[in-house]
Amino acid sequence: MKRKTIDIITLGCSKNLVDSEHLMRQLEEAGYHVTHDAQHPKGQIAVINTCGFIGDAKEESINMILEFAQAKEEGGLEKLYVMGCLSERYLKELAIEIPQVDKFYGKFNWKELLQDLGKAYHDELHIERTLTTPKHYAYLKISEGCDRKCSYCAIPIITGKHVSRPMEEILDEVRYLVAGGVKEFQVIAQELTYYGVDLYKKQMLPELIERISDIPGVEWIRLHYAYPAHFPEDLFRVMRERPNVCKYMDIALQHISDNMLGKMRRHVTKAETYQLIERFRKEVPGIHLRTTLMVGHPGETEADFEELKEFVRKARFDRMGAFAYSEEEGTYAAATYEDVIPREVKQARLDELMAIQQGISAELSAAKVGKRMKVIIDRLEGDYYVGRTEFDSPEVDPEVLIECEDETLHIGNFYQVEVINSDDFDLFGRII
Template structure:
């Protein structure tokens, strides 16, 4: 008997990817043939896992749904389902506007999705996933939701309040991943800084990191998405002293001008932010910071923007991304402030920030030439083996292009001497 085939298409962030992997595992245990982000046709069912973050991401999700509506009309797929953040937030609207979808599910409807395909939901395997990343690294989502109240952000409307997973379950999941060849774990959440407070009464992120570091096979642990307000300082000694914890910290700051921070409801000032950055760098020598900025927020003046530019030039973040403001319905900012800056100006400011960051990144990369770094290998392309240092996260940061006389393997760690640098990427040779 031929197995039924299911394709899960993931839009948006790594947190969505983890949700897709859990669904794929449940369906595979239910004897389905499962695929992820496949371009093949002839599926019995397709799930589109949507993103509802900002306007562009929402539009991409809608376009993907419409593409599969056409595939269903042609008979290439039998059933079309929509899940994830966009569906959680706009389910009734989507049901009206795109009725060709067989069923819409919210973000936390795993059991209902499995039941829909007549598969027995197996909660005892909830910590298991079908890994869709290269097998040597995987994301570990340590919580759902967010208790912060940033005025521009609609994510809490979709994910609800912060809900931590237990340390025991997360360590169990880390062991499962390690047994399948994962050597690098990326801790993700909407807000790592809040971990444990809801279930333990205090922050226990440092303890979680230490326990995961004891899992055999895990060599790197990377931290994504900490919040500058009420920062968990107890993780800094762990980063400094535990060799498995990458000296890499992803902390979106959004802005630096106090008037903008106040209207964003970030509950932090420029002075507090600068003191935090100083303390992090003092307590963890060699740490690199990744951050994200948001430009074009309602009322952002030219002076505010110039202040942000100067701050970026002076602070020299090793990694930095930027978003132009998106006016999201239902948020405090959308209700309180007029979206008074032209889209062209928002984009121009974003482009200007990235031009500055390109110069900063090129300068910092040149300083690495002649130095040797531990690198994890991701793949081979042409004559190069391509990998990352502990200061580079997959998908979002630069890479190292390596030449070696030996045959190297994906997931292997090697020592690489840097011989050249571009704005974001490095070149090197394996040290024997």
């Protein structure tokens, strides 16, 4: 059994996770038992799907490869394969540095892995996946790559130009997943708003979301990773009119000062950013906005950072993440600017920004106490059922904790919940 077991280890983002799920389905069709658990590998073959986005992610990927390489040297593993973004970018270097790996694959040629195992790739299964998420929700990747040229980002170097998936193929995948019990879809891409420009010569995200929302059984659709410049305005109408399109938008803004937005090559201004946020809240009442911000990009002055803090206080984002700039070779920033802001200054700015957001999050959570909300139950953990509202994406957002008491709740079902308490991030509720 151990020889027929393959362990898949996924690092990085949900887009990587979708690739792993497609590979798992193909391996299962080929007769393998497949696990997805880095902590407890069970087989003699391991496949590590790597991330290469920023320094910390690269380090995590390399450490994971080295850990499994050591297991192979000690006889606990027969074959070790590596795929994904880090492998795509540093294929030759990694092959020299870590010879214990049997083969490195890039982000897009992982199908060769099946051939190297002596198995065929089944084209007829191209929309099928073995979900690693709870069976009631799934990530839905609608495109690959990115045509934006932000100064700091290596993603276009790794993944290449934006390539949209055909709309009918995406809709077929949604129907397939709904038939398997999926009720909730996190729609993902490197850049959602560009969807369709390459295939249909115009932005097609509003039409795609509308057509997904028409499919019976789709209860929630949530949108991740939009770009602020040239936002497709018809999406406001779709979000407002369609009850199964969550009033939630994940839109990475990165900064607010015009100085930094210019240096980052974001093609949007401070005034346009404020106008977009105002438009969202006017056109889609009740919307929850998630954003990501960056501190410490070369050229960020104390005045720029003060402007960013003021922006966070004014905008009062419902959800916010932030990270410190790390220089990525091959990017415009690496070639053009010197990374002179000390690491400790970057970290101090990051801590300060997140402390401001923590206070805002606590206030926004407290404002929900007494409200009734629709909640999906994800899991049972200790004395609590753990669920989410339409404003909460899995893994990254707050959760709703409901004491078990005498009532038995079913994982993957929706319930009406009254919010009875809150902390800085999470809510506590009771079933109505």
